[in-house]
Amino acid sequence: MDYSPELGGIIYQVASMARRAGGISFAGGYPDPALFDTEGLAAAFNQVFRDSFRVALQYGEREGHPPLRARLAAFSSTPSRTVAAEEVIIANGGQQGIETAVRVLTRRGDTVFMDSPVFPTALQAFHLAGLNGISVAKDRDGLIPESLEALLKVHAPKLIYVVPSYSNPDGSVLALERRRRLLELAVHYRFHVLEDDPYSRLWFDTPAPPSLLALSGEVPGARDWLIHVSSLSKLVAPGLRVGWMIPPAHLRQEFVWTKLATDIHSALPTQHAVENYWAAGRMEAHLPKIRATYAGRARAMHAALAEHLADRLDFAAPQGGMFMWCRVRAGGDARDLMDAARREGVYFVPGVAFYPRDADRATFRLSFATTPEDGIAEGIRRLSRVLAG
Amino acid sequence: MDYSPELGGIIYQVASMARRAGGISFAGGYPDPALFDTEGLAAAFNQVFRDSFRVALQYGEREGHPPLRARLAAFSSTPSRTVAAEEVIIANGGQQGIETAVRVLTRRGDTVFMDSPVFPTALQAFHLAGLNGISVAKDRDGLIPESLEALLKVHAPKLIYVVPSYSNPDGSVLALERRRRLLELAVHYRFHVLEDDPYSRLWFDTPAPPSLLALSGEVPGARDWLIHVSSLSKLVAPGLRVGWMIPPAHLRQEFVWTKLATDIHSALPTQHAVENYWAAGRMEAHLPKIRATYAGRARAMHAALAEHLADRLDFAAPQGGMFMWCRVRAGGDARDLMDAARREGVYFVPGVAFYPRDADRATFRLSFATTPEDGIAEGIRRLSRVLAG
Numbered sequence: 001m002d003y004s005p006e007l008g009g010i011i012y013q014v015a016s017m018a019r020r021a022g023g024i025s026f027a028g029g030y031p032d033p034a035l036f037d038t039e040g041l042a043a044a045f046n047q048v049f050r051d052s053f054r055v056a057l058q059y060g061e062r063e064g065h066p067p068l069r070a071r072l073a074a075f076s077s078t079p080s081r082t083v084a085a086e087e088v089i090i091a092n093g094g095q096q097g098i099e100t101a102v103r104v105l106t107r108r109g110d111t112v113f114m115d116s117p118v119f120p121t122a123l124q125a126f127h128l129a130g131l132n133g134i135s136v137a138k139d140r141d142g143l144i145p146e147s148l149e150a151l152l153k154v155h156a157p158k159l160i161y162v163v164p165s166y167s168n169p170d171g172s173v174l175a176l177e178r179r180r181r182l183l184e185l186a187v188h189y190r191f192h193v194l195e196d197d198p199y200s201r202l203w204f205d206t207p208a209p210p211s212l213l214a215l216s217g218e219v220p221g222a223r224d225w226l227i228h229v230s231s232l233s234k235l236v237a238p239g240l241r242v243g244w245m246i247p248p249a250h251l252r253q254e255f256v257w258t259k260l261a262t263d264i265h266s267a268l269p270t271q272h273a274v275e276n277y278w279a280a281g282r283m284e285a286h287l288p289k290i291r292a293t294y295a296g297r298a299r300a301m302h303a304a305l306a307e308h309l310a311d312r313l314d315f316a317a318p319q320g321g322m323f324m325w326c327r328v329r330a331g332g333d334a335r336d337l338m339d340a341a342r343r344e345g346v347y348f349v350p351g352v353a354f355y356p357r358d359a360d361r362a363t364f365r366l367s368f369a370t371t372p373e374d375g376i377a378e379g380i381r382r383l384s385r386v387l388a389g
Numbered sequence: 390m391d392y393s394p395e396l397g398g399i400i401y402q403v404a405s406m407a408r409r410a411g412g413i414s415f416a417g418g419y420p421d422p423a424l425f426d427t428e429g430l431a432a433a434f435n436q437v438f439r440d441s442f443r444v445a446l447q448y449g450e451r452e453g454h455p456p457l458r459a460r461l462a463a464f465s466s467t468p469s470r471t472v473a474a475e476e477v478i479i480a481n482g483g484q485q486g487i488e489t490a491v492r493v494l495t496r497r498g499d500t501v502f503m504d505s506p507v508f509p510t511a512l513q514a515f516h517l518a519g520l521n522g523i524s525v526a527k528d529r530d531g532l533i534p535e536s537l538e539a540l541l542k543v544h545a546p547k548l549i550y551v552v553p554s555y556s557n558p559d560g561s562v563l564a565l566e567r568r569r570r571l572l573e574l575a576v577h578y579r580f581h582v583l584e585d586d587p588y589s590r591l592w593f594d595t596p597a598p599p600s601l602l603a604l605s606g607e608v609p610g611a612r613d614w615l616i617h618v619s620s621l622s623k624l625v626a627p628g629l630r631v632g633w634m635i636p637p638a639h640l641r642q643e644f645v646w647t648k649l650a651t652d653i654h655s656a657l658p659t660q661h662a663v664e665n666y667w668a669a670g671r672m673e674a675h676l677p678k679i680r681a682t683y684a685g686r687a688r689a690m691h692a693a694l695a696e697h698l699a700d701r702l703d704f705a706a707p708q709g710g711m712f713m714w715c716r717v718r719a720g721g722d723a724r725d726l727m728d729a730a731r732r733e734g735v736y737f738v739p740g741v742a743f744y745p746r747d748a749d750r751a752t753f754r755l756s757f758a759t760t761p762e763d764g765i766a767e768g769i770r771r772l773s774r775v776l777a778g
Contacts, residue, residue, distance in 0.1 A: 005646045028448075029448075030447060030448050031447075033443045033444075033446065033447045034443075036442075036443055036446045036447075038438070038442045038443060038446070041442075041446070042438040042442065045434055045438070045658075046435075049427070049431040049434070053425075053427045053430075053431065054422045054423075054425055054427060055422075055628075056628050057422065057425045057427070057430070057626035057627070057628040057629065058419060058420075058422045058425075058626070058627060058628050059417075059418075059419050059622075059627045059628065060628060091652070092481065092651075092652035092653075092655070092656070093652055093653055095650070095651070095652050095653050096651060096652040099650055099651050099652070103517070107497065108496065108497070121649065121650065121653065124646065124649060124650045125650040125651075127650075128492070128646065128647060128650045233448075237446035237447070238446070238447060238448045238653075239444075239445050239446040239447050239448065239449060239656065239657035239658060240446065240656055240657075240658065241652060241653070241654070241655065241656040241657075257394045257513065257517065258517060260510065260513055261484070261488055261510065261513040261514040261516075261517045262481075262484070262485060262488050262514075262651065263480070263481035263482055263484050263485040263488070263630060263652075264481075264482055264484050264510065264627075264630070265630070266481070266630065266656070267481070267628065267629055267630040267655070267656040267659050268628035268629075268630075269434075269628060269629065269658075269659060270656050270658060270659065
C-alpha cells in the first residue's frame with residue numbers, strides 16, 4: 001500500500017487546525033456535538049446509578065451487556081434476516097469491529113479489497129496488520145461488480161471492506177442489485193465481506209437499500225461470508241465508543257476470544273446508559289432531528305456548490321450521511337487547494353488520505369455535518385474565490 | 390503452547406457457576422463490588438454532565454483525556470523516574486496495554502517469556518498472536534534470574550511478561566534485586582519487558598518494592614526496553630475499563646497508531662468521571678478501605694489454611710493483592726479437587742489454567758477478595774473436609 005499513518009494523520013491535523021483557528025471547517029468526520037441529546041443521556045446515566053451501578057462497575061460478559069445486545073439484535077433485524085441477541089458482540093465503536101475482523105480473518109501478507117476512496121482508519125488497521133490493500137473501482141452507485149470480478153480473477157482476497165450506505169468519504173450508496181451481486185461473488189469466490197454500516201440510518205429523503213446483512217438472508221450461502229459492523233457514534237455520540245459486530249456463526253467464538261484478549265469487554269456504565277436511553281424512547285425521538293439537520297446542511301452545501309462551483313468541480317447531491325466528495329475538473333493536487341483555502345479560513349481533507357494506493361489527487365472531502373447552513377454557504381463562497389484565484 | 394482458549398475458559402466457567410449456585414467462591418479474579426465507591430463515582434459522573442458532557446460525548450484524542458493522562462503520569466512517577474503526561478496512553482484496562490505491546494513488538498512465531506504461573510488473559514493474547522510461550526521458573530520472590538539467564542542462552546524472546554507485585558495467580562512479589570537484574574538482562578540481551586502492574590497499590594503491611602518503571606531510571610539503558618501497563622480495575626472499578634500504558638519514547642508513536650487502529654480511543658465519559666473522582670480526593674480516601682478489607686480477608690484465609698490444611702497444602706502468607714496460591718503436597722490434579730469441592734459449595738480455579746505449558750496440576754488459586762472473613766473460614770473448613778475425604 002502507498003498508505004502511511006502520516007498520510008492518514010492529515011485528517012487529524014486539518015481538523016485540529018480548524019478547531020484552533022476557528023475558521024469554517026468541512027474537515028472533521030465528527031458529528032455535530034450540538035445534536036447530542038445530553039439531557040436524555042444524563043437521565044439514562046442517572047438511571048444506571050439508581051438501578052444497576054454495582055453491576056456496571058464490575059467485570060461483565062465479554063460479549064457485552066445482555067439487554068443492549070438484544071436491542072441491537074432487534075435494531076439489526078429485517079424480515080429476511082432476523083438477528084438473535086447471541087449473534088451480537090459489543091465493541092468499542094465500529095473501528096473495533098473492523099480490527100477484530102482483520103485479526104480473525106487475515107495474516108500478514110494477505111490481500112484485502114476495499115472500494116476506494118475508503119475510510120482511512122480502516123486503512124490504518126489494514127496497514128498495521130501488514131495486509132496488501134487493493135482498490136476496487138466505484139462510482140456513485142458504489143463498487144462496480146465487473147471491476148471486482150476482474151480483480152478476483154487475479155487476486156484471492158481474504159476480505160473485502162465496504163461501507164455500502166453514505167460512505168465516508170464519498171457519500172456513495174451501493175445499489176441494491178450490486179449488493180446482491182457482491183454477496184453472490186463472495187459465496188462463489190469464497191472471501192468474507194466486511195460490511196461497515198455506521199451511516200445507513202442517516203438517510204435524507206428515502207431510506208437506504210437493505211444492508212448486506214439483511215440481504216444475506218436471501219442469497220444462498222451468503223450468511224457464512226458476511227461480517228456486519230455498526231456503531232452508535234453517529235446516531236447517539238462517538239465518545240461513548242459503543243459499536244457492535246455480527247460475525248457469521250462459525251466465527252463467533254473466535255471473535256469473542258479476540259475481544260477478550262483485546263480488552264476483556266467494553267466499558268459497562270456507557271452500555272447500561274445507552275440501553276436505558278433507548279428503552280426510554282429517546283433514540284427514536286432524537287434520530288429524526290439529526291437526520292433533518294444534516295439533510296438541511298447537505299442541501300445548503302449542494303446548492304452553494306451548484307451556484308458557485310458547478311463549472312470547476314464534479315460532485316453529486318448527497319442522499320444521506322455526513323459527506324460530499326468533490327473532484328477538481330482541471331486536476332492537480334487538492335493539497336495545494338487545501339493550503340490556499342486554509343489562508344481563507346476554510347478547512348477540508350484532501351483525497352489522498354483515502355486511498356490505499358494510486359490516489360486520485362484532484363479529489364477532496366467536504367463534511368457538512370458540523371457547520372450551520374449560513375456558514376456552509378459562506379465557506380463554499382470562499383472556496384470558489386480560492387479556486388477562481 | 391499447551392494453552393488453549395477452552396482451558397482459559399475454566400476460570401470464567403467456575404466463576405459463573407459459583408455466582409449461579411450461590412456457594413462460597415474463591416474463584417473469580419473480581420474485586421469486591423461492595424467496595425465500589427458508588428456515591429463518589431456517581432458524583433464524579435454528575436460533574437461530567439454539568440461541566441464537560443459535550444466534550445466527553447465527542448471524539449477525542451487518541452491518547453486519552455489530557456487531565457487524566459497528567460494525573461496518571463503523576464501517579465506513576467517516582468523520584469528516580471518522572472513520567473510526563475505525554476508518555477501516558479489511556480487504554481481499555483490493562484489488558485489492552487498487554488495486547489498493544491504484543492501487536493507492536495511481536496510477529497507470529499516469535500517467542501515470549503513469562504514468569505509462570507501467569508495471568509491467563511495475557512496467555513490468551515499471546516496464544517491468539519501465534520507466539521511461542523516459554524515459562525520462566527519463579528518462587529515466592531518472583532522469577533528466578535538464573536533460570537531466565539539460562540533460557541536466554543537458548544531463546545531470543547521479543548518480550549518478557551511479568552506481574553512483579555502480588556501477581557495473579559500466585560501472589561508472589563519480585564524481589565528488589567531481582568527487579569534490577571531483570572532490567573539489566575533486558576538491556577544486555579535486548580528484549581522488551583512488559584510490566585503489568587495492577588496490584589502494587591494493594592499492599593497490606595508494607596508497600597511493594599519500586600516498580601520496574603521506577604527502577605528503569607536507575608539501570609542504564611533500561612528505559613528503552615520497558616513497557617509499563619497498569620489499570621484502575623482493582624483500585625476503582627473494572628467495569629469502567631480504564632487502564633494505561635507507558636511505552637518507551639521510541640515506541641510511543643507506534644503504540645498510538647495501534648490504539649487508533651484498534652478503537653480510535655477509549656470511552657470518554659468514564660475517563661472524565663475518573664479524573665473528577667480523583668480530583669475530588671475520593672481515590673486517596675477510598676483506597677485504604679480496599680487495602681484494609683483485603684488485608685483482613687487475606688489474614689483470615691491464611692489463618693484458616695494454617696489451622697486446617699498446613700499438613701496437606703503448601704502456601705504462603707499474602708503480602709498484598711487478591712490471591713493465594715496453593716499446592717497439594719500429595720500431588721494429583723486440582724481439577725478433581727475442584728469437582729469435589731464444588732459438591733460442597735466451594736469454588737476455586739485449578740492451576741492448569743495458568744501455564745503456557747507443563748502445568749503443575751497439583752496447584753490451585755484461591756481469591757480472598759470477594760468473600761467476607763467468616764465465609765472464608767467456613768469455605769476453608771469445607772475444603773479441608775474435601776481434602777481429608
